[in-house]
Amino acid sequence: MPSVLVSTEIVIGTLLVVAVVVLATTYLRRRYIAKGLPLTLCGLRCTQTDRWRLGLIRFGDNALEWHTLGGVSVRPKHRWLRQRLVLDAPELLVGRDSIPLLPDASRVPCADGDGTFELALQGPAYTALRSWQEAAPPGYNVNVA
Template identity: 25%
Template structure:
């Protein structure tokens, strides 16, 4: 096998992977997904533009399910429960973040139990997210006795 054939095979493989990722994103968006960038926040890590990931999110009952775009896996990468989700802070992206999050985004810092994440959303997606979050039933429905 010559060098040209190896390079051709590598290019073909690269095109197949890129095609798979494009089809995956298209499938996620067509099935009701919205574009959301996510960053996991760690107390020890300094604030930077690193660790932002592009993704598509779905609302599944009481869960906000997020899929990373650049991933060959089919399962959700992050699931946030609406019952435990709390918005801690809301801000505009910093000057260095404007290049890694969608244009015109708002960044929400959210806590889901012990985990803290930042979500970057465009205005339309933000409106839908806040509506979904505010529509949660009051209290913990799991405490009510079941009807017999």
């Protein structure tokens, strides 16, 4: 009986350590990706037949970067330059198109020089994206008299 108890304790201890490592890695990865810049949850769909993939978008100085939600990579999976990014009018996601982790999200058709894609964003995140896209990047076309 003691060997079963010790084995159970080892398994439970190992699972707890793994859970703590996964949570710490996720937290540190998110902090590293943000680097003090705005970061929000969004969905990405590259083609109409594709399914939505959840990820994090970061509003950089000159580019919008999309990172996968899971994994250990800190490099963006997609990167779109601010000057080439075109946003169309948002449409509310309903029915089968809706995303459970993004309630009341809107589908935003986007294009850049390389192709088209769609982002799924909640209201405040869409407003932030639109404001970011329409604003001039820091130091761009600054006139000082």
